[in-house]
Amino acid sequence: MIYLDYHSTTPVDRRVAQKVMWAMTDGFGNASSTDHEIGDVAEAAVKEAKGHIANLVGASPRDIIFTSGSTESINLAIRGTIQHLENKGIHPHIALSAVEHKAVLDTCLALEEQERVKLSILPVNTQARIDLAQLEQACASGIHLLCVMAANNEVGTIYPIEKIAHIVQTYNVPFLCDASQAIGKVPIHFQDWGIIMLSLSAHKFYGPQGVGALVVKRGHPLEPLLYGGGHQRGLRSGTLNLPGIVGLGEACRLRALEMEEDERAIGKKRDRLQKLLTEKIPGLVVNGDQENRLAGNLHISIPGLPNSAVIARVRHQLAISTGSACSSSVEAPSHVLRAMNLDEDIVEGSLRIGLGKFNTIAEIEAAASILAQAIQAVREAMVTS
Secondary structure: OEEOEOOOOOOOOHHHHHHHHHHHOOOOOOOOOOOOHHHHHHHHHHHHHHHHHHHHHOOOHHHEEEEOOHHHHHHHHHHHHHHHHHHOOOOOEEEEEOOOOHHHHHHHHHHHHOOOOEEEEEOEOOOOOEOHHHHHHHHHOOOOEEEOOOEOOOOOEEOOHHHHHHHHHHOOOOEEEEOOOOOOOOOOOHHHHOOOEEEEEHHHOOOOOOOEEEEEOOOOOOOOOOOOOOOHHHOOOOOOOHHHHHHHHHHHHHHHHHHHHHHHHHHHHHHHHHHHHHHHOOOOEEOOOOOOEOOOEEEEEOOOOOHHHHHHHHOOOEEOEOOOHHHOOOOOOOHHHHHOOOOHHHHHOEEEEEOOOOOOHHHHHHHHHHHHHHHHHHHHHHHHO
């Protein structure tokens, strides 16, 4: 099996796994139980992890709230902000891009259905780019929260977060950036850019699943989703997931050291795979912004060919996907590709390929042959049927 679904989740770096094992066995204490040295060791490990996360994203350690991952972080950011505004008698207005992750989109749509917020959806072009002039108009109209991701989880488009943060500061609009796909792959500078809230998940950059963080600028008011114990400044009660937090911290430490070199190598492998597939598969289309995308992203379409038929033929040899893992159980076309106004045959024939640091050139060569042969077989089957 050749794994090419790194946007969905990444293998845990073995150096990270070693730290997680330590936290599960030798360093197993409760970081809130500081009446003894075992608790002190756990508390120190959490503090160290915060330092590594803060260093990677350009934040202060005190800004970090640990969660179960980006979905929880996003819910805390959006619902916590909205609840605070409602408590002040304000009916909030949220603006978000049309290609946000479902964690953002579905949270906002649920609030709209409950008549708790007004929504403005910012359109994108055929490369999933946002019009910054339209974004500024939305900010000028008096919105109470802007949600724009740092990089798209399907087509890989990278967004100009520094410019967006500058625009929202001009209009004093709180800004939530879902950086799940960008952390550890492209530079993020939380404080310097003026981001208010930022979400991340460890499993997107070689850390463990089930742990993440919400980085919140000091002073931004949030209401908690969970109560009980008042942990983490009262914003996220519950015993800290020490092994996960230690793993997240170590993954951040390694990304800070190795990101630039790794991403350069991943980009070269992606370009090699794109070249091979383009040569081997007539009519192949590459989706998204090819000049401004994640190094490991290759989103393709084979017009007129159902992607499910291709997946069925390669699933025992290649791990690739038809779209976001968070929507994989939903039999519906990608909302991202729909928002990009792509032709129906492009949408139906789309495949998401995600490369990572552990992929080899040999795997890239083999994957290109496997995928090309599968597509040829599907085409022949469609002709004879």
